Amino acid sequence: MADKERVLVMGNQACVLGAIYAGLRFFAGYPITPSTEVAEGCARELPKIGGRFIQMEDEIGSIAAVIGASVSGLKAMTATSGPGYSLMIENLGYAYMTETPLVVINVQRGGPSTGLPTKVSQSDTMQAKWGPHGDYTAITVAPSTIGETVTEVIRAFNLAERFRTPVTVLLDEVLGHSRQIITLPEPGEIEIFDRVKPTCSPEEFEAFAMTPNMVSPMPAYGEGYRYVCTGLTHDTKGFTTNKSEEIAPKMYKLRHKIIDYQDEIHKMRAEKMDDAEVAFISYGSVARAALQATDIVRKAGYKVGALQLQTIWPFPDEKLREMCGKCRAVVVAELNMGQIVHEVRRALPPDIEVHELQRYDGEILTPMQLVNKLEEVL
Amino acid sequence: MADKERVLVMGNQACVLGAIYAGLRFFAGYPITPSTEVAEGCARELPKIGGRFIQMEDEIGSIAAVIGASVSGLKAMTATSGPGYSLMIENLGYAYMTETPLVVINVQRGGPSTGLPTKVSQSDTMQAKWGPHGDYTAITVAPSTIGETVTEVIRAFNLAERFRTPVTVLLDEVLGHSRQIITLPEPGEIEIFDRVKPTCSPEEFEAFAMTPNMVSPMPAYGEGYRYVCTGLTHDTKGFTTNKSEEIAPKMYKLRHKIIDYQDEIHKMRAEKMDDAEVAFISYGSVARAALQATDIVRKAGYKVGALQLQTIWPFPDEKLREMCGKCRAVVVAELNMGQIVHEVRRALPPDIEVHELQRYDGEILTPMQLVNKLEEVL
Amino acid sequence: MSDSGTGDQTKAEAGKKNKYDYTNGPPPLEINMKWCKACNICIALCPKEVFEPNRDGKPIIARPENCTQCTICWVHCPDLAITSNYK
Amino acid sequence: MSDSGTGDQTKAEAGKKNKYDYTNGPPPLEINMKWCKACNICIALCPKEVFEPNRDGKPIIARPENCTQCTICWVHCPDLAITSNYK
Amino acid sequence: MAVSLKGKVAIPEDRFEMRLSGSGGQGMILASVIFAEAIGKTDKRNVVQTQSYGPEARGGASKSDVVISENEIYYPKAIKLDLLLTMTQESLDKYYADLKEGGTLIVDTSLVTEFPTDKYFGLPFTELAKKEAGHVMVANVIALAAIAELTGSVTREALTDAVLSRAPKGTEEKNKKAIEIGFAEAAKLKAKKG
Amino acid sequence: MAVSLKGKVAIPEDRFEMRLSGSGGQGMILASVIFAEAIGKTDKRNVVQTQSYGPEARGGASKSDVVISENEIYYPKAIKLDLLLTMTQESLDKYYADLKEGGTLIVDTSLVTEFPTDKYFGLPFTELAKKEAGHVMVANVIALAAIAELTGSVTREALTDAVLSRAPKGTEEKNKKAIEIGFAEAAKLKAKKG
Amino acid sequence: MTTATKNKKSQKSSVILDYLRPNKGMPSVWCAGCGNGIVMTAIIRAVDNLGLSKDEVVMASGIGCSSRMPMYLDFSALHTTHGRSLAFATGVKFARPELKVIDITGDGDALAIGGNHFIHACRRNIDITAILINNNIYGMTGGQGSPTTPSGAFSTTTPYGNSEKHFDPCSLAKAAGASFVARTTVYHATQMDTIIQKAISHRGFSLVEVISNCHTYYGRLNRMGDAVAMLNDFKNRAVPLAKSKKMTEEEMVGKFAIGVLHQEEKTEFCDVYQSVVDKVKGGK
C-alpha cells in the first residue's frame, strides 16, 4: 500500500474508477445533478479501454440500453439521481424479472420531485427497495467515503454478477461531490466476480434454469445459446407462462436466490461497538458524522458506538440484532423524514430503545447534532 | 334505497361511476390491462357531461396532463396498472411536491415488470407508499367490492381535494374485472368535497401558504391568482428556495398536513371482531375471501374475525392496535410475497402473533386456503 | 401426417390440365391443419381457386391440378400452415 | 436612482449632433446597474458606439447624443437592464 | 395451536354458484354477464360475475363464474359449483372436479365425447345454433336458456330482456329463436330425465 | 436519561480545517482542489475537500472546505475552522462565526471593507492578480500561495506542481507568477505581524 | 461482415419452419388471419436469403400483439417493456456491433409510448432494422386508438370518432434522421421480403412500415370486414412509389405509397464511435 499513487478523487469519479476496476465496459446515462460527473467520467475513460459510452435520450432509455448491453455480455452501469431513478423504475423491474446483472448509481439529492438538485438527502432509501411494482428482492449498497465508494461499487458489480440481478448503489450529494486523497486497489487486489456462463450444449440450455443456488448460467448474445428474454412471467426456458405451477417457482427463485444467501450480501462497519451501550445506526455521509460524534463522545467517557450499514437491502435484520445485542438504545440518524428507522424498529427486539434523528432541510447532519441527540438518550 | 335501479357494473366501470359522482371532469390515460375499461368508460361517459377525455402518448404524459387539468381547476384522474404506475412515479412526486389533488387508479396485475397482465396480484402495495423518490406522505385506499369501489373512489376524490394531494386507489385484477349488481348513490347522498379556493386578494395570495390545517387554498388558472407551481422545493409563495429555513417548513407541511389528520383518512371494515381471538387482516379482493373464511369458521364455533383495510396508507397503526387489542393472533393474507405484513408487525405489540399467508402465482387466495391456515393458528 | 390437408382431398377432381404429375409426386402443397386457423386468406387469395373450405373453414386442396406454384397462398398464410412440395 | 448608469456619465462629451434635447429631458436610456451583469452585448451591438464600459464592464452612456433610439441595445439586453426614456 | 378443521367446516350454503366454460370464441363471458343481468332485473338477489382472461385483454376467457345469493356475496369466485356448463371437452375435463356432489352438469354434446359421469344434461348447443337458430354465435344463448329452464333461476322474460339489450343490431331474431330453442330443448330433456 | 454533554465534549483536535470562500466566479472550488492535491502529493496526511453548489450544477460554489488530518477523516465538512479565506465581504460576514478562536483569517482586502476583528491577514489578492500577475483569474492562486506560506502546510514545489497540472494551456506563466507573489506578499505580512 | 456475399440463390417455401424456436408451440397467440404472421414469414425469408446465421441475429420487441413475434423465432431475443425496445436494441447493437439487430414493434409501441426512442434511434442512424407493424390500433389491449388511427375512426377510446390526427411514421422517421425508410403491406408479402432484405443490408437505421390488418378490433370497429377484406383494401389503396409521384394530392387521398421511400448514405453511429475509440486508444 505504501508505494501506491495517492490521488485526489471525487465521489462520482470514484464510481467510475471502481466500476472500471470491476470490469465496466458499457455506460448509458442521462445527465442529472448531482450524479453527472459519473457520466462525464465514463465518457472520458471508457473509450480509452475500448469500452462504450452513450448518452441516451432519457433515463428510461439509459437503463434499457444498459440491460441490452448486459444481456449482450458486457458489464454495464448507469448513474442518476432521484428523478432519473424514478424514471428507471419500470425497466429496473424488467431487470429484476429477467435477472439481468447491472449497477445503478443513485447520487441522492433532495426530493420529492425536482426538489433540491444541489442539496444532500437520503430520501430515496425506501425507493431503492420498493420503487418498482411487483415482487422482487432488491440489493442496495451505500458507501460513505471516497475509498469505500471505489470498493462498494466493485462489490455492487460482484453482487450483480453473482446473483444475476440489478444492484443499486446509493450515494448522496455530499459524498458524490466531495474529494478525498485515496490510493486505488492494484489489479488483482480485489476479487472480481464474473457471471457464470453455461457449459451445457445449446440444446440442453435453459435460460432460467433452476440450479442449486437458484442462479441460472447466463450466456451472451451471439454465443450460440439462443433464448428469449422477456419481462412477462416465464418458465425456466424463458417462455411466457400463465400457469400457477410455473409462476410460483419463478417468483420463489427471484426472491430466494437472494434472501437465502443474504449473509454473502450483508456488510456493516462497526466502530467501538464492543462495549457500546448506545449505538448510532446510519449510512452514507451521515455515517461519517456518526463516527465523528462517537469519537467525540467516547473521549468524554461515554460508551457509544457506531454502526454503518454498507448493505442497505436486503436489510440485515439478524446481523443488526446481533451487533446491537448489548445496546440499551440506538439512534438512527438519516437525512430524510424517517425511512430506514422503520426497518430498525422492525428488526430490533422491543427492549432496545430506538431513537430517531432526522434532517431534511438540504444540509447534512453535523457531529454536534448527533452528540446533542445523545443528551436525550444517554 | 329500495327503489333504486339495480345495475350490473364491472369494477373498472365502478371507478368511472364513482369518479363522475365525485365531480370528475378530466381523464387522461393510456390503456393497460387490466385497467383499460376505466379509460374506455371515461371516453364514453365524459363527453356526455361536457368533460374531457384524452388518451396520452404514455403514462408519463397521462399524469402530467391530469396535473395540468387539476391546477386548471378540473377534478382529474388517471387509471393504470403496475407498469404504467411505475412510469407515473416521477410526476406523481411532482404532484406531491406541488400539492395537486388528483386520483390515480392502479388495477394491480402480477409483476414485476410486464409480468402477468391478466392475472391478479397485490404486489404494488408498498410501491403506492414508497414508489416516488424523496419524502412525501401517500394516501392510498383499497375497495374490495364493486359497491365499495364506487364509494372508495368518491372518498379518494374527497381526500385528494381535502388534503391537496394525489390519492391512489388500489384495485386488483379480480375486482377490476368482476361484475356485481349494485345500486348507485343518489345525487347528494354522499358528500362531495371541493378544494378550498382563496378568498384573499390576489396581492395577498400565497400559493403554498401555511394555514391552520396546513392545506393552502388553491385557485384555478385564469382566476386572477397568478403564481408559479414548481417541483423544485419552494417557499410559501411558490418560489424556489435553497434555504434550510424555508425547506424544512415545506417538508413539514407536506407530511403533517396528512399525518396530523390521519384519523380523517383511516377506514376499516371490521366483521365479527368484537370477541375475535384471531383476526384476518387483508384488503382488496382477498378481504372477500377472508370474510368468507370468517363466516365459514365462525359457523364451526371458532372466534375468528376479519379486518379489511380500506385505507392502506397512511397505515392505521393505532386503529389497528385498537381493533386487534383482544386478539391473540392475526393472519395477514396478501397476494404478494409479503408487503403489508411488515407494517402489521411494526404496528402490533409483540404479544400478538403475526402469521402470514401469501399467494403469488396469479390466482386469488381461496376461502379454504385461509381456513386451512387457521389450523396453524387456532 | 393425419393433420395434413392433403389427406382430406375428397373433393379433388382430376381431369384438368396441371403442371404436376401426381402419380410420381406429392400434391402441390402441404397444409398443416393443426396450425391452420381457418382465416380464409389462402382460399380467397389463390388466383386459381385451388382451395375449398372444409367444415371448419380450413382449406382443402380441391383442385390441385390448378396450382401454378405462384407462392401467393404460402407467403400470405399467417400461421405457417402452407408449404409447397415443389418450391 | 443611484444605480442608474446615467449618474455615471463622466465621459459624456457634448458637441456632436444628436436627436434629443437633454436640456429639456432625461438621457436617451435608463440603465439599471443592479440588474446589469456586464455581458457587453449592448456595448458591442450599439451601432453608434453610445456606450463605454465602466470599471466593472457595465455600460455607461458615453455618447448620449449619438443614440438614434434604434432599439438594438434594449431588445438585446438579457437582463432587462435597459429601457428607453423616449420609446 | 394446531387444530384440525377437517370435517368441522362446511362450504357456505347460501350461495348458488355456476360456471360457464368453453373456448375463447364461444362467448362464455358475455353469456354470464347476460345471466347476471337477467337475475339483477328479476329480483333482489345479489349476483357477482367473474372470469379469467388470456394474455393481456386479447383472446377470450375460457371460463366465467356467476355467484348468486340472498345474502352479501363475500368471495366473488365459485368455491364449489352448483352448476357447470361446459362447451368443450377441455373445459369439461378441467372443471368437472369443481362441481359439487349433486351439482348440475350441462354439456354441449356437439363437441364433447367423453363424460366423467352419466349424470349430466346433454344438448348439442353448437349444432342447434348452426342448424336451428341460423348462426353458431348464438350457441351460448341457447345454453343460457337451457340453464334458465333447468334451474328455474331466471324467468324467460328477464332472460330475453337481458339478451336483447346486449344483442348487436340485426341479431334480435336469431337470439329470440335461440332462447326459444334453449327453453324448449331443456324442457324436453327435463321431462325425459324426470 | 437526559444528560448534559455541555462542557464535557470537545471538538476533535486532530483535524486542520480550512474554508475558501468567495463569490461564484472566483474559483474557490478549484483552489481547494489544488490545495488538497498539493497536500496529497506532499505527504501521507489525509485530505477531504467538499463544497456547496448553486442551483443544479450551474453557478459556482461560494464555499469550499478542506479538512486535513493524520488520522482517518470522519466528518467530511469543517466543524470549526482553523483557517478561513474570504474573498468577498458577504463570505466574511457569513462564515466568520465558523472560525475557531485563534483561527487564521485571511481576507482579500481588494473587496472587503468591514472587519469583525483586527486579527487577520489582509492582502489585496484581486488587485495583485490584476496588476501584478496579469489576470484577475489567478487571484485564487495568489491566495493559495499565501495560505501555504502562512500555514506552512504545503511546500512551494507541491503547490506549484498541483497548480500547473490543473492550469489551462497558456496560463502557466501567469500562474507561476501568482505563486511567487502569494508567497512573497505573505512572507512580508508574516514578518510584519511577527 | 458483408452480408451481400452470403445471399442465397434459391429458397424453399418450407424455410419458414427452419427458423421456428424449438419447444415453443405454434400455433401463435395471434387471431386467425392476423397480419403479424405474414410479416413473420417475410422476415424469415429475408434473413434466410441474406444467409445470416441464427446466432448473428438478435431480435428485440416491445409489448403488443406484433411484439410477440420474437417468442416464435429462433434468434436470441429481447421481448422488452412497452415502447422501449429500440432503446434496449441500441444497447445490444452498441455493445456488439457485429450482430444484426432487428426490432419488431407496433404502431402503439413505436409511436405512442415509444415515440422518443423511435426518433432518437433514427437520429443516431444506428444500424438497427425496425419493422413497424402498423395496424392502426392497439391490438393487444383490445382496440384502443393509436397514433396512427385516422381522424374520425372508431376505437374503444374514440367511441365518437377520433379527434386526433395521425402520424405518418415514414415521414417522421425521415425527418428524425433515418437513412432507410420503406413502406409495404401484408398484402404485398413478396415485396416485403425484398424490402426487409434491403433494410437489413442497409448500414444505418432502417424503418420498414408494414401496413397490417387487425380485423379483430380495427376492422370490426370500423366495419372493414375480415382479414381478407382488409388485405384487399390494402391492395387497392397501396400505390407503388414511382406511380404515386405522378399522382396529384387529390388522387392520392385515401391511398398511400409503397416501396423504398428514402435511402441515403450516412455515417452510422457505432462506426463513428469506433473511430473515436480508435483515435483515443491509438494516439493521445
Next chain:
Amino acid sequence: MTTATKNKKSQKSSVILDYLRPNKGMPSVWCAGCGNGIVMTAIIRAVDNLGLSKDEVVMASGIGCSSRMPMYLDFSALHTTHGRSLAFATGVKFARPELKVIDITGDGDALAIGGNHFIHACRRNIDITAILINNNIYGMTGGQGSPTTPSGAFSTTTPYGNSEKHFDPCSLAKAAGASFVARTTVYHATQMDTIIQKAISHRGFSLVEVISNCHTYYGRLNRMGDAVAMLNDFKNRAVPLAKSKKMTEEEMVGKFAIGVLHQEEKTEFCDVYQSVVDKVKGGK
C-alpha cells in the same frame, strides 16, 4: 377570442418591466449575456402587442436554464419536470381551451427526454405555442451534449467530439404535424417579437425555435467566444427563408434559414373535441 383585434399600436420599451412577477427578484439566475433573457423580453413584447391580459396566459416549462423563465414572468405558470412540460400544457389547454398556453423549453428538455411529448403535441395540433430555446447543449447541468449538439462538437459528455447526429427541430415538428413552425435567433430579437406574436395568434400547435447562446458551456467548449461573439455568429449564419430557398445546398452549409418555415390551416384538437362533445350532448 380574436386576439388580433386587441393588438396594440405602440409599445414602450419599459413594457418589459410590467410583466415581471412581483416579489421575485431580478437579476435572473442566468449567466451574464445568456440568450434566455433576450427571449424573455421578446415574449413580453409579443404578449403585450397582442393585448393579452396576464390572466389569459399560462406558461409552462420543463427543467433547464431556459425553463427557469416562468419564475420571472407574472403569468400563472407550471414549472414542471424535465421534458414533460408539453404534456402538462396539454392538460391545461384541454381543460381550459380559453387560455393561451405558452411553453418554454430547451433543446434537451424538448428533444431529448421530452421528445415524445413534443412530437405528440405537434401531432395533435393542440393550440400551444412552444418556444424552444436551442443552445445546442445542456446548460443547467453544466455542458453535456444534447440532441442538437452538432456531430463532432465538444461537450462534457462528448470529450472527443460528438459521434451522434443532431435533430433539426423544425423539420421534426413539421413531420410530426405542427401547423406553424418558425426559426429565429437571439440576434434577431425584433424578428423574434413578430414571430412569437404570429405563433401565439396561430390556432394550432406552433413551434418557435430560437437559436441561442450558451457561451458558458457550448461556447467555451467549442471555442466560440463570448456572448457577443456568438450573437454575431448567429447573425452571420442565419439566412432569411426567402433567400435560403434560392441558395444551393453547398451555399447553405453551416448556415440555417430563419423566418416562418411552415404554416398551414388545420383543425385544432380542442376544437374538434368540442364538436364531439357538442354532438354527444346534443343529439344521439
